[in-house]
Each structure stands twice: as structure tokens, then as C-alpha cells.
Amino acid sequence: MSVKYQIAQITLVILAGLSAFPGSCSAIDKRSFINDDDRFMALRDAAYHDDAANAELHASALASYDIPSYVDYYRIRAHLLKASNTEIVEFINKYEGSAIADRMRNDWLSLLGKRGNWDIFDQQYPLFVVADDNQLRCYAVLSKAVKGQKVNIEAQNLLNAPRDYGDGCYTLVTYLTAIGQFTQSDLWTQMRMAAENGAQPLAQRIGKLLELPEKKITLLFDKPEKLFKQGPESNQSSRELFVIALGRIAKSDPSDAAALLSRFSNRLNEEQLSNAWAQIALQSALKLEPDALAYWVRADGATFSYEAYQWRARTALREGDWKLLKNAINAMPANLKNIPTWIYWMGRALKAEGKNDEARKMFAGIADQIHFYGQLSLEENGQKIGVPIATRPVSAEELAPIEKNPNMQRALKFYSMNLRTEGNREWNWELRKFSERQHLIAAELARKNNLLDRMVNTSDRTKSEVDFNQRFPTPFNESMYKTTQTLGLDMAWVYGLIRQESRFIMTAKSQVGASGLMQIMPATARYVAKKMGLDNFVPTQVNDIDTNIVLGTNYLNMVLTDLGGSQALASAAYNAGPGRPRAWRAKLTRPVEGAIFAETIPFNETRGYVKNVLSNATYYAALFERKPQSLKARLGIVVPKGMSASDAELPDESKQ
Structure with missing residues (x-):
């Protein structure tokens, strides 16, 4: 239970003179809240804590609130498990065509799937507009299976990301196994993917379907080397578990896993042998080891996960x-x-x-x-990379109707309350109906309300009519110019990094505690402040715009210097810490293009981060310098430690 929620309830109790137990209030003193927005926040909090009694009290006091649909939604959301289908249908009918009605349909479909109410589910699922819930996709396939349709191929294509599984996907696997549409081979494929992704809960569920002891699955994840000291036994389960254990061992030491496989390869059939090499190859590839290439060759014919398909290609690319x-x-x-x-x-x-x-x-x-x-x-x-011809500026006459649009007004209201989830829901819902020109107008509305992240994301959606001034804004230009000039740092690169880090949300705070425009971690802020000789620095100063820019750019300059001036390496360091890109570079056996280095970064987040930062920086440079740019030049060449960039000469690929 959140602190804010607890305080709200205690305040209600004290002021109303009632029992100190949540949900026991029979009246609310109007002095409990500063205004209706404050009360709405309490309603929302009660709903997310399934506190139906207090949600009802708050909702009743908000009869004249300016966003009644959300009051009604949170009232039902607080007792959703007990809500009748009639109550939910009445809500959806009342607000049909709105973002919150679609959200309610999403919630309801999840319940219908869990309850196996397929007739209503099948009626409602095609009406779900956003359609972004993987659990509902699994339930939709499950509904077809229950009605006698053959869905194994559709299910195999859907079930490829074990970390996204939940009740719907678990139930789908179980049901398809029970009716014979999932074979033992399909289950072992799911088990291998679960092990690759460290998805132990999925592995335990699959293990039950394969009639494996729970202790074996636990051992497989925690101490795989203890499972097969004497190699696999002759039965299929033992051999398949041995294949998976090799992948788990390879997470620590691929060469140990390869030696173990070579020792007992005669006990595996051809398919199991290929799958075993694929398990080892993937872990070796993620460690950027040259041996991975040979392992992939031996894995020919294996059943690959999506991750394995891509890492086989990345290994070939790196080598x-x-x-x-x-x-x-x-x-x-x-x-x-x-x-x-x-x-x-x-x-x-x-x-x-x-x-x-x-x-x-x-x-x-x-x-x-x-x-x-x-x-x-x-x-x-x-x-070369340039900037598209400037579009016609948005006029006041164009902006006026978008500004008055009820959905956009709701979104702006939520943003003003720092309810970004609700704000984004309303904003994006309305964008679905907009033309490209209207997207640019909406982006200007976002700019007018200092919502630069919304401006960027909205403008990013256009294809034929493009406004780079919206897509690549330059707030705080004076501070940025002064700081980067002092450090001799490429301002285009810094803006490219900020665009990726925070989308210019000044109050952005990550789950791990990074703050502000440049998303600086507290420990990093203290370290840089000390290096710069900033006396009396306190952590809260990191939220000051100028301080955030000074600390962020100085840290960026430090890692750039440490990593030999490579923006590709320094961008990776800013995201993943300087030690990791140094380790990734140390694995190189030859100089590689910066693009190859970026694509073969083993962390998914950092790989996407580096590509986006340097792509952004190239566009910013085109805007600043008003001339075409080269992303390839910006990426440069990444060389093994000990070799200078001037010594590195890439081979002519056309001769290979």
C-alpha cells in the first residue's frame, strides 16, 4: 500500500472521527482534500488497492468531476472481480468509442479468458481497439482451440517470448498439450526457451506437463553442473534435460559445456545434438567469444528461438x-x-x-x-544524411480545433496532474483518428504545453509530411551551448543522447533512480561533482536543469576520453557503465565498423540505445551545421585495446 494512500485514509479517519480501519468510513469530511483533483487521486489509489468501499465514497463525492468516465471506471475497477457483466457492459455502452471504454474492455476480456467464458470473449475481442495485450492474444488462440480448431502453428508463432507469458499463455500451452496439439517436442522447445530467458516459473509449469520432478527443474536453473556428472541416461527426458543443462552451464563457461557435450555426444540423437550446440552457441555469442562461430556451424538443423536466429547472424557479422x-x-x-x-x-x-x-x-x-x-x-x-524540406508552419487557425478536442483536453488535464499513463492513453487514442497534418498540429499543442516528449513522439509518427524541428528539439540551448563549448563536446551528440534518455521530460526518473534530462544516477552525480570540485553538492541538485546538464556532459566527456574518443563506446558506457564496453571491446579480434560493434552489443537495451543516440546525433548535426552528415563517420571504427584508430584498416568487404 502506498504511503500516499495510507495518509489519505488516516486523514479521512481523523477528520471524520471514525474507525482507523480502511473501508470503514461512512462519511467523508470535505476538508479531507484540497480539491476534487486531490480526491480523484485518492479514488484512483483506492481502485488500484481493490478498496471498493473507499472508492465508492470518493466516487460519490465526485459526481460533478470534469472527467466522469474515469470516476466511473475507477469505481468499477475497485471491485472488478465481483462486478457483473451487466455493470461492465453498461459502462462500455455509456462510453463506447472512448479510450477508457477500450481499457475497460481490456480488463473484462482478461477476466472472461480466465473464466473460460468464450462466447462473450469472442464477441468482445474483435472490438478491442488497442489490441496490445499478449495475454489476450493467447486467450484468443485458446478460444479457437476449445472450439475444435487446429491452432498449433499459430500458437508456436505466438509463444516465442517466455518473459511475456502469463496466465493466458500458460493455460494455452497446458490445453494444447492436453488435446494433443502440442507434442512432447513442442514442450521441450518451450522448456529450452524458458531456460535461455531465465524464465523459471514457465519451466516449472512445462516441467509438470512433462512429468518432471520439481527439484530437477530447480537444480537445472541453480546448479546445472550437478545434474549430469555422468552424462544423460538413455531416456528422452534425461537427454533433453542434458541439452538444456548444457545451455545453463554455458552461461558461466561455454567451453566447459562444449567439452561436456563432446564427451557424451554419442548418447544424443542428431536433433538433440544440434539443439545442444545451439544452446552453447547462443551463450558463447552473448559473451562475444570467437568460438561461437564454430558452435553455430555445428548447430545447423537446430530449432532456434528468435534470439538465437539473430545472434547467429550477429556472430557472423562480428567475425x-x-x-x-x-x-x-x-x-x-x-x-x-x-x-x-x-x-x-x-x-x-x-x-x-x-x-x-x-x-x-x-x-x-x-x-x-x-x-x-x-x-x-x-x-x-x-x-548523405540531411534534413527534409521544412513543412508549412502550424497556424493558429489549425491549432484551435485540436486544442478544443475533448480527448486532447482530457490528456492535458491528466498531464497537469502528473498522471502520464492516463494522459498517454487519451492522447494516443485521439491520434489514431488524425491525419498526418493533424499529427503535426497536435505536436505543436504538446510544445505549447511544454510536453516535449509528446511533441517528439507525435511528430515521429508522420511519414510524408515531416517536421524535424518538432522531432529534434533543442531546449535549454544557451546552457547546452555554453557547457559543451567549454568541454569541447559535440552538442549534437549530447542532444541525441538526451532525446533517447528522457525525451526532454525535465522531471524524468527511471526505475533505478536516474534523474532529470540526462538521467544521472545518484552515485554518478556525486562522483562527477567531486571530480569537478563542486562544494556542498547535495543529490537534489541533480534535478536543477543547469546542474543536470553540467554533471551529465562532464560525465559524458569523462567516458569519451576514457574510451579513446569513440562516440559508439562512450554512448554504451553512459547507458551500461564504462566497464562493460571496455570488456566488449576487449573481445574483439580485429577492428570493426562502429555499426557492427553497435549491432553486436549483448545487452538488448544498450544495443538499441547506442543506435538511437548516434542516429539522433546525426540528424541534430545536420540541423545545426545545415549540411549533409555521415552516420558511418560518426560511428567510426572500434579497435581492440592497444591498437590506435589510425592503425586500423578495415578490409575491403567486396573482395571477401
Whole structure:
């Protein structure tokens, strides 16, 4: 229970002179709250704590609140498990077509799925507009299965991200196993993916379906080396567990796992042997070990997870094996091979083969897209990165109707209360109905209300009419210019980093405690302040804009200097700490392009972060310098420790 919630309840008790137990109040003293917004916050808090009694009291006192739909939603949300279908239907009908009605339908569908009420579920699911809930996707497939449809292929395609599983997906796996649409092989595939992702709860559930002792699953995750000191037994379960245990052992030491597999390989069939090498190869690849390449070759014919498909390609990329890279991309499922990442690298593989016309076609397919691989593709086709022609400015006449739009007004109201979840829900709901021009107008509305993150995200959605001044804003330009000039730091890069870090939300605070525009961790702030000789520094100063910029840029300059001036390495260091990119660089056996280094960063978050920061920086530089830029030049070459950038000479890929 939140502190705010507890305080609100204690205040009610004291002022009303009633019992000190939550939910026991029979009246509310109006002096308990400063205003109706304050009371609405208490209603919301009560709803999220399933405190139906207090939610009802708060809702009753908000009969004239200016957002009645949310008052009604939180009133029902507080007793959702006990709410009747009639009550929910009445709410949805009353507010049909609104964001909050769709949110209620989402909640209701989850309950219908859990209860197995498939007739109503099937009526309501097609009406769910946002359709972003993976549990509901699993329930939808489960409903088809219950009604006798063959869904195993659809389920296999859906069940590929174990960390996103929940009740709906667990139940789907269980039911498909019971009716014979999931085979033992399918279950072992799910078990391997669970082990790859460290998803022990899923593994325990799959283990029950495979009739495995719970202790074995626990041992598999915690002490896999103790499971098979004498190798696998002759039964299938023992052999399959041995394959998975090798993957778990490889998380610590791939070479130990490889030695163990070689010792007992004669006890496995061909499929199990391939899967075992794939398990080891993935962990070796994530450790950026050169041996991973040989492991992937031996894993040919294995059943790969989506992560494994991509890391086989990344290993080939890091080691400069363009032929294996091409084969690895060709083997990917269509929905993977057709994302910009692998379109670009397939183009590079074709170029390495001398198939320049085919390569140019691949690059041309994404060169007009405003992102990292769109920029690189543009350069591969002989162009530099510039800024689109400026669009017609938004007029006051265009802004007026968007400003008066009820959904946008609700969103702005929620943002003013720091309720970003509700604000984003209302804002994005209305954007669905907007033309591209209206997106740009809405972005200006966000700018007018100092919601720069909304401005950026809204403007980012347009394709034909693009406004880079919205997409790449430069607030606090005077402070930024002064600080970066003093340090000799590239201001375009700093803005590119801030755009990725906080989207210019001045009060942004991450789950791990990073604060402000440049998302500085408390320990980092203290360290930098001490290095700079800032006397009497206190942690709260990190939220001051100028202080945040000074500390962030100084830290960025420190890691840039430490990492030899590479913006790719320094960006990685800013996100993951300086020790990790040093370790990743130490694994290099040869110089690599910055783009290859970025794509083969083993942390998903940091990999995306570095690509986005340097992509942003390139666009900012084009805006600042008013001339075309090169992302490739900005990425540079990343060299093994001990080699200088001037000594590094990349091979001509077209000759390989």
C-alpha cells in the first residue's frame, strides 16, 4: 500500500472521527482534500488497492468531476472481480468509442479468458481497439482451440517470448498439450526457451506437463553442473534435460559445456545434438567469444528461438563471415528477416558477394526511413544524411480545433496532474483518428504545453509530411551551448543522447533512480561533482536543469576520453557503465565498423540505445551545421585495446 494512500485514509479517519480501519468510513469530511483533483487521486489509489468501499465514497463525492468516465471506471475497477457483466457492459455502452471504454474492455476480456467464458470473449475481442495485450492474444488462440480448431502453428508463432507469458499463455500451452496439439517436442522447445530467458516459473509449469520432478527443474536453473556428472541416461527426458543443462552451464563457461557435450555426444540423437550446440552457441555469442562461430556451424538443423536466429547472424557479422551472415538471415522467419536491421545487413552481405544491384535494391527499400538503418542504407547508396524540406508552419487557425478536442483536453488535464499513463492513453487514442497534418498540429499543442516528449513522439509518427524541428528539439540551448563549448563536446551528440534518455521530460526518473534530462544516477552525480570540485553538492541538485546538464556532459566527456574518443563506446558506457564496453571491446579480434560493434552489443537495451543516440546525433548535426552528415563517420571504427584508430584498416568487404 502506498504511503500516499495510507495518509489519505488516516486523514479521512481523523477528520471524520471514525474507525482507523480502511473501508470503514461512512462519511467523508470535505476538508479531507484540497480539491476534487486531490480526491480523484485518492479514488484512483483506492481502485488500484481493490478498496471498493473507499472508492465508492470518493466516487460519490465526485459526481460533478470534469472527467466522469474515469470516476466511473475507477469505481468499477475497485471491485472488478465481483462486478457483473451487466455493470461492465453498461459502462462500455455509456462510453463506447472512448479510450477508457477500450481499457475497460481490456480488463473484462482478461477476466472472461480466465473464466473460460468464450462466447462473450469472442464477441468482445474483435472490438478491442488497442489490441496490445499478449495475454489476450493467447486467450484468443485458446478460444479457437476449445472450439475444435487446429491452432498449433499459430500458437508456436505466438509463444516465442517466455518473459511475456502469463496466465493466458500458460493455460494455452497446458490445453494444447492436453488435446494433443502440442507434442512432447513442442514442450521441450518451450522448456529450452524458458531456460535461455531465465524464465523459471514457465519451466516449472512445462516441467509438470512433462512429468518432471520439481527439484530437477530447480537444480537445472541453480546448479546445472550437478545434474549430469555422468552424462544423460538413455531416456528422452534425461537427454533433453542434458541439452538444456548444457545451455545453463554455458552461461558461466561455454567451453566447459562444449567439452561436456563432446564427451557424451554419442548418447544424443542428431536433433538433440544440434539443439545442444545451439544452446552453447547462443551463450558463447552473448559473451562475444570467437568460438561461437564454430558452435553455430555445428548447430545447423537446430530449432532456434528468435534470439538465437539473430545472434547467429550477429556472430557472423562480428567475425566478418558474410557468407554465414547471409545464410543466417535467409534462415530467419519472415517477420524477423524483414525488419530494417536484417534488410540492411542482407544488403551488406550481397554487396560483399559483389551483387551490387541486388544490394542497392535492399538498401533502397529502407533508405527513406528515419532511423539508424535507414540512414546507413542511404549512405550505402551514395547519399548523405540531411534534413527534409521544412513543412508549412502550424497556424493558429489549425491549432484551435485540436486544442478544443475533448480527448486532447482530457490528456492535458491528466498531464497537469502528473498522471502520464492516463494522459498517454487519451492522447494516443485521439491520434489514431488524425491525419498526418493533424499529427503535426497536435505536436505543436504538446510544445505549447511544454510536453516535449509528446511533441517528439507525435511528430515521429508522420511519414510524408515531416517536421524535424518538432522531432529534434533543442531546449535549454544557451546552457547546452555554453557547457559543451567549454568541454569541447559535440552538442549534437549530447542532444541525441538526451532525446533517447528522457525525451526532454525535465522531471524524468527511471526505475533505478536516474534523474532529470540526462538521467544521472545518484552515485554518478556525486562522483562527477567531486571530480569537478563542486562544494556542498547535495543529490537534489541533480534535478536543477543547469546542474543536470553540467554533471551529465562532464560525465559524458569523462567516458569519451576514457574510451579513446569513440562516440559508439562512450554512448554504451553512459547507458551500461564504462566497464562493460571496455570488456566488449576487449573481445574483439580485429577492428570493426562502429555499426557492427553497435549491432553486436549483448545487452538488448544498450544495443538499441547506442543506435538511437548516434542516429539522433546525426540528424541534430545536420540541423545545426545545415549540411549533409555521415552516420558511418560518426560511428567510426572500434579497435581492440592497444591498437590506435589510425592503425586500423578495415578490409575491403567486396573482395571477401
